[in-house]
Amino acid sequence: MTALVRIRDLHKTYRRGPETVDVLRGIDLDIAQGDFVALMGPSGSGKTTLLNLIGGLDSPTAGSIEIAGQHIEKMRSGELAHWRSQNVGFVFQFYNLMPTLTAQKNVELPLLLTPLNAAQRRRNAEIALQLVGLADRARHRPNELSGGQQQRVAIARAIVSDPTLLICDEPTGDLDRASAEEVLGLLQQLNREHGKTIVMVTHDPKAAEYATHTLHLDKGVLVEQAA
Numbered sequence: 223m224t225a226l227v228r229i230r231d232l233h234k235t236y237r238r239g240p241e242t243v244d245v246l247r248g249i250d251l252d253i254a255q256g257d258f259v260a261l262m263g264p265s266g267s268g269k270t271t272l273l274n275l276i277g278g279l280d281s282p283t284a285g286s287i288e289i290a291g292q293h294i295e296k297m298r299s300g301e302l303a304h305w306r307s308q309n310v311g312f313v314f315q316f317y318n319l320m321p322t323l324t325a326q327k328n329v330e331l332p333l334l335l336t337p338l339n340a341a342q343r344r345r346n347a348e349i350a351l352q353l354v355g356l357a358d359r360a361r362h363r364p365n366e367l368s369g370g371q372q373q374r375v376a377i378a379r380a381i382v383s384d385p386t387l388l389i390c391d392e393p394t395g396d397l398d399r400a401s402a403e404e405v406l407g408l409l410q411q412l413n414r415e416h417g418k419t420i421v422m423v424t425h426d427p428k429a430a431e432y433a434t435h436t437l438h439l440d441k442g443v444l445v446e447q448a449a
């Protein structure tokens with residue numbers, strides 16, 4: 223299988239005054255197209271930092287990140303933003319929906335960056351909401367939806383531009399078990415039936431069971447999992 227994501231000797235160092243913190247210390251990683259990867263590890267081990275680098279939300283201190291043949295570590299911020307809008311969908315722990323907009327309008331938001339007209343944006347958002355099972359909630363605002371439903375709206379928003387890669391940072395961290403299972407089942411369906419490659423940070427071993435692979439990060443390096 224071809225690697226969709228190829229990471230080589232990746233480093234991320236944060237500077238706080240005179241202090242430097244080596245958060246990622248030489249990551250080598252291939253993620254194949256069609257993988258569903260769970261990224262686990264202790265708090266502070268660098269999971270979100272690695273996820274944000276893969277999603278092009280941040281730039282590395284050193285090393286390379288090649289995604290579908292493009293070296294994103296070399297992109298300037300404008301180019302990176304454009305690349306992100308076409309290639310990556312993001313799902314966060316706290317949904318990050320716009321409270322004043324309906325589910326439908328929240329899902330349409332990323333399409334404002336595309337050449338699609340209003341009717342096409344509406345149609346594509348309807349299809350995405352249908353896919354996550356929320357066609358009947360399109361006119362609801364976030365505060366009229368449960369946590370699980372809000373996360374499914376956020377997933378619809380993440381997939382509405384049809385990105386290859388879905389980046390999920392603790393997508394079930396704020397959900398009860400039943401809603402979490404619904405969201406994880408949906409991610410699994412997007413992976414299996416729609417070919418989305420998914421990288422998901424989670425603390426929950428049960429959530430990781432939905433993935434095809436699990437990676438463990440410890441103090442900024444990937445470690446072999448104990449059998």
Ligand SMILES: Nc1ncnc2c1ncn2[C@@H]1O[C@H](COP(=O)(O)OP(=O)(O)OP(=O)(O)O)[C@@H](O)[C@H]1O
Pocket residue numbers: 236237238243245263264265266267268269270271272
């Ligand atoms: N912008 C920043 N500036 C300085 N230090 C940072 C910054 N972002 C993260 N860090 C530090 O990098 C380390 C790793 O953070 P990161 O969020 O990647 O860890 P994590 O494994 O996702 O943790 P958690 O499971 O608690 O979310 C932490 O020590 C954190 O304080």
